[in-house]
Amino acid sequence: MSQYILSLDQGTTSSRAIVFDKKGQIVSVAQKDFKQHFPKSGWVEHDPQEIWTSQSAVMIESLANEGIKASEIAGIGITNQRETTIVWDRKTGKALYNAIVWQDRRTSAYCDELKEAGKAEMIASKTGLILDAYFSATKIKWILDNVEGARAKAKNGELAFGTIDTWLVWKLTGGKNHITDISNASRTMVFNIHEKQWDKELLELFDIPESMLPEVKSSSEVYCETSGDILSVKIPIAGIAGDQQAALFGQLCTQSGMAKTTYGTGCFLVMNTGEKPVKSENRLLTTVAWEINGKVNYALEGSVFIGGAAIQWLRDGIEFFGHAKESEKLAVSLEDNDGVYFVPALSGLGAPHWDQDARGAFFGITRGTTIAHMTRAALEAIAYQVNDVLKAMEKDSSEPTKELRVDGGATANNFLMQFQADILNCKITRPKIIETTAIGAAFLAGLAVGFWKDEEELKSLWEADKSFDPKMDDEKVEKYLHFWHKAVERSKHWVE
Numbered sequence: 214m215s216q217y218i219l220s221l222d223q224g225t226t227s228s229r230a231i232v233f234d235k236k237g238q239i240v241s242v243a244q245k246d247f248k249q250h251f252p253k254s255g256w257v258e259h260d261p262q263e264i265w266t267s268q269s270a271v272m273i274e275s276l277a278n279e280g281i282k283a284s285e286i287a288g289i290g291i292t293n294q295r296e297t298t299i300v301w302d303r304k305t306g307k308a309l310y311n312a313i314v315w316q317d318r319r320t321s322a323y324c325d326e327l328k329e330a331g332k333a334e335m336i337a338s339k340t341g342l343i344l345d346a347y348f349s350a351t352k353i354k355w356i357l358d359n360v361e362g363a364r365a366k367a368k369n370g371e372l373a374f375g376t377i378d379t380w381l382v383w384k385l386t387g388g389k390n391h392i393t394d395i396s397n398a399s400r401t402m403v404f405n406i407h408e409k410q411w412d413k414e415l416l417e418l419f420d421i422p423e424s425m426l427p428e429v430k431s432s433s434e435v436y437c438e439t440s441g442d443i444l445s446v447k448i449p450i451a452g453i454a455g456d457q458q459a460a461l462f463g464q465l466c467t468q469s470g471m472a473k474t475t476y477g478t479g480c481f482l483v484m485n486t487g488e489k490p491v492k493s494e495n496r497l498l499t500t501v502a503w504e505i506n507g508k509v510n511y512a513l514e515g516s517v518f519i520g521g522a523a524i525q526w527l528r529d530g531i532e533f534f535g536h537a538k539e540s541e542k543l544a545v546s547l548e549d550n551d552g553v554y555f556v557p558a559l560s561g562l563g564a565p566h567w568d569q570d571a572r573g574a575f576f577g578i579t580r581g582t583t584i585a586h587m588t589r590a591a592l593e594a595i596a597y598q599v600n601d602v603l604k605a606m607e608k609d610s611s612e613p614t615k616e617l618r619v620d621g622g623a624t625a626n627n628f629l630m631q632f633q634a635d636i637l638n639c640k641i642t643r644p645k646i647i648e649t650t651a652i653g654a655a656f657l658a659g660l661a662v663g664f665w666k667d668e669e670e671l672k673s674l675w676e677a678d679k680s681f682d683p684k685m686d687d688e689k690v691e692k693y694l695h696f697w698h699k700a701v702e703r704s705k706h707w708v709e
């Protein structure tokens with residue numbers, strides 16, 4: 214009897230495998246970090262082979278740890294770091310070059326040229342994305358232009374492109390299936406999110422042969438089975454979604470207007486906007502959330518570059534404390550921020566400001582300022598940034614947020630969560646299972662194989678751990694936001 218769903222969560226710094234039971238509870242977890250390569254300033258790469266070996270190792274380990282047989286797995290769901298680009302030879306299955314990671318900036322100058330050539334508007338209207346090196350298109354082009362012989366091979370139909378989901382499915386099926394799901398496709402910058410297909414004009418612009426591209430599937434269906442030599446039995450692969458979209462599904466934000474924030478190194482906010490794509494007037498991304506049973510759901514997304522990373526920096530770079538947990542104690546030791554603000558523009562500012570030249574700064578420091586003030590300012594800054602993005606989303610969607618669901622490591626910090634609710638003036642809910650990305654992929658796969666019946670059943674599995682209601686008086690919120698925005702403006706254009 215199949216009792217479990219296996220979720221493969223291939224992230225930027227680690228590969229994870231999590232087994233869920235019918236109640237949506239975690240039965241087993243295995244995780245392996247892998248190497249980050251920084252060959253030049255601004256370049257970030259992963260070894261595609263290491264991505265696969267780490268992912269397959271944790272998959273096997275997650276079963277072995279709890280004595281689970283492969284035959285007990287009803288289906289596999291895949292979720293992944295998005296945009297990261299791999300090009301490989303169809304015959305040998307070998308990658309031509311390392312995976313170029315979403316964080317990699319090597320194609321920024323080319324993006325600037327395209328902006329100058331007036332292409333940004335056309336790209337945004339088709340893809341919902343802001344023209345940027347973040348997305349896959351310019352990374353594919355870079356590999357074709359810079360790896361010897363690549364372009365000729367591509368023209369000959371000998372090469373395959375894939376985001377990480379595609380690479381994993383290729384490997385899991387022994388090179389039989391070359392597919393992606395629509396949420397991952399929507400992050401490549403060559404996918405037309407309105408027509409729901411690869412866009413010929415964009416492929417021409419980036420000089421990418423269509424023969425390289427995977428077939429685009431929905432996010433929840435039985436795509437194929439794993440090949441017999443990976444696990445002892447063949448298991449259906451039945452769900453795929455990019456990690457932020459999977460987290461939105463894992464949080465059961467399935468209705469228009471529902472939003473989630475993942476507090477990781479950065480903060481990723483995604484709001485479900487229903488069956489129609491909402492064009493952002495506030496520099497957010499329009500993206501596909503998922504497709505289930507022929508119905509496409511769209512979302513607005515805004516990314517804050519430095520979230521939990523601000524606390525990591527205080528811990529490891531400035532050595533204010535030894536453990537991130539201590540930041541909460543320091544913050545609550547004060548009644549107020551006493552006018553100290555921190556703008557964590559440590560690598561420029563993301564949505565909705567998008568200023569590459571902004572730099573980090575503390576403001577309002579006096580002789581009375583202590584480590585506690587600076588730590589509290591860093592935690593507050595996370596909340597202010599999330600607020601800036603959410604307010605932009607509300608303007609775009611013309612819907613006030615009723616409730617924000619949160620996940621990720623920093624949600625353990627109760628000071629941050631309460632402050633976030635206060636600043637947003639909106640209820641915040643932290644679920645019991647904070648592995649929302651992995652459970653989202655599991656839900657998608659489980660629906661496809663009939664392990665779970667429908668969305669209603671999934672909703673009955675989602676449980677809140679703690680909610681935070683706004684308590685702060687309006688005047689105080691206004692004062693905080695006034696000084697925060699003053700600080701942000703002063704940190705902008707610093708290195709111009």
Ligand code: G3P
Nearest residue numbers: 224225294295315456457
């Ligand atoms: O868009 C990039 C995002 O998908 C990466 O997520 O969690 O691997 O850092 P994560």
